[in-house]
Amino acid sequence: MLGEIEQLLNVQRVDQTLHDASSHVDRLRAHRQQLEERIDRERASVSALADRLRQMEIESHSKNLEVDNLDMNIRGYQKRLDEGIISFKEMEDLRTKIDLEKARISQLEDEALDGMESLEGARADLSSARDELGGREDALRAQIAEVDRQIEAALAHVAAVAAEREGHLVAAPAYLLAQYSALRSKFPNPIATLDHGTCSGCKLRVSGNTAERVRGGMGIVTCEHCSRILYLSSD
Ligand SMILES: [Zn+2]
Incomplete structure (x- = not known):
């Protein structure tokens, strides 16, 4: 195999690793976001x-105020009745x-009794919901901390692969890297094998002349259909 092809294959391999590692980071971040949203929903x-x-x-409270007001009215009416200077x-x-x-008043007092029970129920509901929230939020925060550790490790991996990529870029000729980059913007695998006369990238049969040039190791040969750079697989 041509040395240049080998260099480009190294770049392609790290590019694929880089792509997978970045997708992994994206998935971890999305998962982290979901955990945060669950905490928000629990709190809400x-x-x-x-x-x-x-x-x-x-x-x-407003019912109690109404009872007080009614009681005051009744005492006022009663006072006027007691004074007796009216028709x-x-x-x-x-x-x-x-x-x-x-x-x-009697109706309001009945309602107040029912209200007391509802109030006690609502207080108990709130108190147990708060207790449970604490436990659930702690568990979710622990999961988030674990995801953060995974993100950190994944980012370190991305940085290491990116550094490795730089090393491979230095080794390959610039004009080939430009060709590779242009193809890479269209396909994840710009460097493809020629399998029994067929481009493994686009699955189309190449001309006999192209196949011969690939087999003979005659420089950089591209597929006439998809422009991928072709090489013969070593196995
Ligand atoms: Zn092709």
Whole structure:
């Protein structure tokens, strides 16, 4: 095999390794992103529970305020009734108002009792969700730390392969590297074997003349269909 072909094959081999290593880094980063998003979702579900509890507490508080207001109204009506310097019609109106407001208080107090149970349930839900979140988040953070170690190792591998590539580039002639780079932008394997007269890159049969030139080791020979650089496999 021509020395130049061997040099280009070395470049092609490290380029493929570099491509695989970079894809590996990309996959690890995507996985890391998914783990971060899971933590965000877990947190969001706990804060939704906290929001729900806060809303229930606000509703409960406003019911208590309403009871206080009604109670104050009733005492005001009662005072006017007790002082007795009003007409019979006004006394009837006041008694009706007192009855209505007492009924409303009783309804609010029933609701408050139910609300207490719901509040306790919501507090318990939030508390256990917070406890579980802690454990789950720790586990996810540990997974992220492990992925970070893998990313670091993969990046070190990429850097080592890139350095190796530089070494191979120095060895090969510049005009061939330019030809290789142009082909590499189209195919992952710009250097292809000639198998029984067929280009292993595009799977098309080359002319007898081309095949002869490859077999005879007559310089750099390219496939007339895809322009890949052809060589005879040693086996
Ligand atoms: Zn071809």
